Amino acid sequence: MTDIENEKNINGSSDMMMTAYTVHEFGPPEVIRAEALEKPRPGQNEVLVKVYAAGVGPWDAWIRSGKSALPQPLPLTLGSDLSGVVEAVGPGVLHVKPGDAIYGVTNPRFIGAYADYAIAAADMVAQKPASIDHAEAASVPVIAVTALQALFQHGKLKAGDTVLIHGGAGSVGAYAIQFARKAKLNVIATAAGDDKERVKALGADKVIDYKRDRFEDMLSGVDVVIDLVGGDTQTKSFGVLKRGGRLVSAVSQPDQDLAKQFGVEAFFFLVAVNTAELQEIGAAIDSGELLQNAGLVLPITDAVKAHRMLEGELPRPKGKIVLRVRD
Structure with a gap:
């Protein structure tokens, strides 16, 4: 016993x-x-x-x-x-x-x-x-709702906008890519090279190998960056945003001085899980739209x-x- x-x-x-x-x-x-x-x-x-x-x-x-x-x-x-x-x-x-x-x-x-x-x-x-x-x-629940709120509640993205999702192969990133594809966004993601095909299959239009390439030298005019990595990746992301763009982080508080310097808005948020969004996510899962x-x-x-x-x-x-x- x-x-x-x-x-x-x-x-x-x-x-x-x-x-x-x-x-x-x-x-x-x-x-x-x-x-x-x-x-x-x-x-x-x-x-x-x-x-x-x-x-x-x-x-x-x-x-x-x-x-x-x-x-x-x-x-x-x-x-x-x-x-x-x-x-x-x-x-x-x-x-x-x-x-x-x-x-x-x-x-x-x-x-x-x-x-x-x-x-x-x-x-x-x-x-x-x-x-x-x-x-x-x-x-x-937590990771899917985080992805949904990052894109639409805080990022305020709409069809035709361009979003850069850091950590596209991660738990939150995988959901964010799928939600972004469903909303008809132009989706760019960073991921390791061996995850590239999987991230593309989730719905990313372009995948940048963060171990090999410098995304900050390859991109500009992005509407919203979804930061799921933090650190230097977050700091370098300010430069790829268009003026008036948004950096939304689920991992750490962005530098507000840098945000002012680049003429963008930058947010850190804690997810607020709720019944309505869980119902929306559940319906997408049952319809086969969300893996x-x-x-x-x-x-x-x-x-x-x-x-x-x-x-x-x-x-x-x-x-x-x-x-x-x-x-």
């Missing part, structure tokens, strides 16, 4: 308890531990989700290591992306009901999904796309291993890492 099972027996019925993967101190992946907690109850505008799969993203590592952009009081349960079945709903929840298969994120703090059950804000979940399984669905970028699926018991991959301590395959909580 495991320690968690013992704890369940000591503290009450296992029906009232669950296993969660928590941190009690900020630090390396090894601070993650399995812990028996009481199953939560949904409050106003909340749903209790029986979690089948939870996505693993870089923001999980930032939270675990104490580098989150938001206050994160300890202890906490890691994880935001999730897919599962509604177990119960709180007052005010109308668009989902017990028994519905849903996907989305837990809450604005991006915590709570690495568990048997999780509380999610009702306005941050939607019906799961019917054509994909829970593991695939858990890979979608997922799910990668390695690990059991939830390998949460530490998944975070070691995030940190580069272990080899990491391409695509989004997903933790399977139950079959």
Whole structure:
């Protein structure tokens, strides 16, 4: 019998308890531990989700290591992306009901999904796309909504505009290229040479090998740059924009002095996942217009291993890492 099972027996019925993967101190992946907690109850505008799969993203590592952009009081349960079945709903929840298969994120703090059950804000979940399984669905919410909001809410792109997407082979970049193609934009992406054909297949009109070529010497007059890389790539991107253009970053705050110098606008944003955009994304998936970028699926018991991959301590395959909580 495991320690968690013992704890369940000591503290009450296992029906009232669950296993969660928590941190009690900020630090390396090894601070993650399995812990028996009481199953939560949904409050106003909340749903209790029986979690089948939870996505693993870089923001999980930032939270675990104490580098989150938001206050994160300890202890906490890691994880935001999730897919599962509604177990119960709180007052005010109308668009989902017990028994519905849903996907989305837990809450604005991006915590709570690495568990048997999780509380999610009702306005941050939607019906799961019917054509994909829970593991695939858990890979979608944060990165797909980030791509959508970068292009249209912050980039304000419209048909015929030219967009440069840095990191086109990455999780967010792959979605951004597909959304841009669907919106009839002129799509340029940077990626490694061995990803060039895949990025073209996603819908990029032109792919620049960032390891071999200098995009800043090849481009000019771009309407919007979507920065998913940061660092020197972000800095060099100001020079390829037309005056009045926009640089939208999902990774770091752009230099506002440079923005003024080049006569452009530059933004950093935190994604705000919502039901309406999840519904839009789900419909695109079910219609076959949008391909997922799910990668390695690990059991939830390998949460530490998944975070070691995030940190580069272990080899990491391409695509989004997903933790399977139950079959």
